[in-house]
Amino acid sequence: MTVHNLYIFDRNGKCLYYNEWNRKKQAGISKEEEYKLMYGMLFSIRSFVSKMSPLDSKEGFQSFQTSRYRLHYFETPSGLKFVMNTDLSVSNARDALQHIYSNLYVENIVKNPTCILGNSLDSDLFSTRLDTFIRALPYYNPRTT
């Protein structure tokens, strides 16, 4: 049971924050390209979901899974996007992402007068608290190999 990595994007598609805990395979492209690819994929999935949805949907796309991992997605009304990859045993990480937004992002970045919104999140306090939170998750378990 584990968390692989986390991305935070602003509403313009800029990656504000990225960290990884248990990533076994890199994408084979530079980090910049990877952020763009990830954002582009999510943007396309959201547009695809809103067109294909048989009923009116309030929240839209929430997660997807492949044979090896699950991607969880949470978007705030201001367009901030939280993306977390975990293994398949984690069925719902929405609460965790919601907590990261309300208790970590809002408290440590938005309320910080030296942090300019729209720039990359370089608050040490945010990073350490986020890291502690992720490691404290019940489904986080770093593999020894």
Next chain:
Amino acid sequence: MLASMLFAIGSQLSPEPGSSGIEMLETDVFKLHCFQTLTGIKFIVLADPRQASIDALLRKIYEIYADFALKNPFYSLEMPIRCELFDQNLKSALEIAEKAGNFGAGS
């Protein structure tokens, strides 16, 4: 076409080696299931999030495709499927799955 690109990107961005493309996508009102065969044919089903045993349904649909489309001498690969037996069998498989799914959601 866009859908198959998205599913493939899901595999490239994987943090774990050996990942497939997207197999299931979840929203608040529906779940999309995708089954990819070895030849690259994708079967995509949109269902209620509570509907059970879609995997079995996807394999059943693959079987119906193999029996009534591929084995039909008048059907050419890569073309739209206009085979009556395919439609009939598909319809009854979907009806069975829906009935079975209702019992699953209710209990």
